[in-house]
Amino acid sequence: MSASQALRVVAIADADSFVKWSASMLGGVDGIRPHLLIVRTPLTASEQQQRTALAGTGMPEHAVTRLSFGETAGWLDGQRPDVVVLAGRGPFVRLMGRVIDRLARRPVVVAGLPGMAIPAQRGALDYRRHADLLVVHSHREQRAFAELGRRIGVEMPTALATLPFARPRSRMIAAERAKVVTGSLTERAGATLLAERSEPPTGTGPQRAVRTPATDIVFAAQALVPVGRDERAEIAATLVRAAEADPRRRVVVKLRSRPGESETHLERDPYLDLLPARRPQNLVVSYDSMGQALSTAAGLVTVSSTAAIEAVALGVPVIALDSFGVSKGLLNTVFVGSGLLGGRSEVVAGRFRHPHPDWLRDNYFHPAAESTWWQRVEKLVALRRAGALPARRIPAPRGGSMHVAWHRASVLGREDRTLRGAVALTLGIPATAALARLRSGRASAEGATWADPSTDFTLEPNPFHDSIRR
Structure with a gap:
């Protein structure tokens, strides 16, 4: 073409x-x-x-x-x-x-x-x-x-x-520089990473850049989970202990937004506020891309971030934290049967793991x-x-133009400068809150699917109270 x-x-x-x-x-x-x-x-x-x-x-x-x-x-x-x-x-x-x-x-x-x-x-x-x-x-x-x-x-x-x-990718690291920090990984994970690092570049094209040895523990922070400040503080404390346990490895707190920036979901208790002011020198914060962070990672820890899938694709072992349980509310039921679930003590010890092969095909691989x-x-x-695909148009909402104005203002925030939008928000915020409570009650009567571990879907509104308005 x-x-x-x-x-x-x-x-x-x-x-x-x-x-x-x-x-x-x-x-x-x-x-x-x-x-x-x-x-x-x-x-x-x-x-x-x-x-x-x-x-x-x-x-x-x-x-x-x-x-x-x-x-x-x-x-x-x-x-x-x-x-x-x-x-x-x-x-x-x-x-x-x-x-x-x-x-x-x-x-x-x-x-x-x-x-x-x-x-x-x-x-x-x-x-x-x-x-x-x-x-x-x-x-x-x-x-x-x-x-x-x-x-x-x-x-x-x-x-x-x-x-x-x-998508599968390779991390090419010079064999003579490859090493696994003692005690930082399980034997299985260490052997796998060492094999990856020792593999010579293939193909006839330009060789990949040589990178430093992968010894970092990378934590993929999430705004939504866990929700509680105490649980998030426990994670922060775990990262401090992991850094203190082995000063030869970096513990990298991978954040999505700098102070003053926004991200997809609202973070109420940022890890920057939960980490101690005086922390180990090998506990660092990164705003690099996840791909860059994983290029020097010996292991990834998260609650339920998609970064776990990115790590698996690179051959980086993972711990999906189950210290606070496994539930839809933690968005981590996807890891049941993966072999990746583990607790905070395993993070400190560096006992990361690779997924079970049977889990992969049904889950992203x-x-x-x-x-x-x-x-x-x-x-x-x-x-x-050919004129054979009818448009799937969005129907006019109940409430007419005022509802449309409320929706626009809800999404655009300060970018919506219309008087109608301001009026619609003033009237609509309490009304939508009441409607959300009503819908939640109806959905709960149908089966409380957020609390039901036997399904992979939910009927109730999500429990995160994560408004677009900031």
Whole structure:
């Protein structure tokens, strides 16, 4: 296909995790003309977060445009994309969906989530139900969203994609410099890493850059879990003990945002506030990309971050913390049966582990040939061009224009400067809080699925109280 015939594909995102995900997804597709449109909201990635998120995705800086919401409709009309990938939290996706509904030439609309999506959440599906295709990243997610759709009466086409952070990559480290710090890893993990580091570069192309030995313990911090300040303080204390236990290894606290920056989810008790002012010199904070952090990692620790999947793809052993339990509320039920669950004492001792092979195929490491999302998109484009793919338009909401104004103001925050938006927020905040309580009660009567470990989906609203408004 010539450059003039290549599909024009635009990802629309705001928060850093969605910037990284959408750019990585498009970076894995050959023969397209990709572009990333970043819309200003309270969650929008800063310029520095943008550079970090785009590192290694293949999305060049010149293919990125930053706009206000009010400018997006005109920009999209001028660009006339064949495909739009909506990459943001649910309310953002619905807001941008209304913009697409008004375009003179409607593109195929694709939506997805930027990481592991177990449990499949009701809101995640409901907000994206008017896209032409929902991208999921594992067979388990595909089953979970199908069952959730049946339970709530939403028919949503899904397609499987390899999680872009799970694409196999190599960390090439000079054999003569490779070492495993005594006591920092299990024998199994140490042997595996040593074998990886001793493997000579392959292929006839340029050799990979030689990197320093991988001895770091990397902690992938999360805003949402655990929720409690005391639990987060326990993690911070564990990282201090891990650093004190072996001064020869670094313990790296990998954060997504610097003070003053926003990220996808609201962090109420940042680890910077929980770590002691006087801490071991080998306990450091990093704002680098996760790929860069993992390049020198001997092990990764997290509660439930998708960074665990990125680490597994690199052969880095993992501990998924189960010290506070295993539950949907901790977003870590996906690790049941993986062999990766472990406690704080194992982090201090450096007893990291690799996943059980039987867990991998159903959870993000299916064969590449089974990732057919782009083939599905190409077929949808052909159908739309032939007039055989009806638009899945977002219906007018109950409450009419005032509801639309409230929704816009809720997503855009200070970027919405309309009087109607301000009035709608004033009236709408208490009303929506009451409605959320009512819906929660109804869903709880249906089975309290957030507390049900036997399913991979939820019916109730999520329990995190994570408003987009900051």
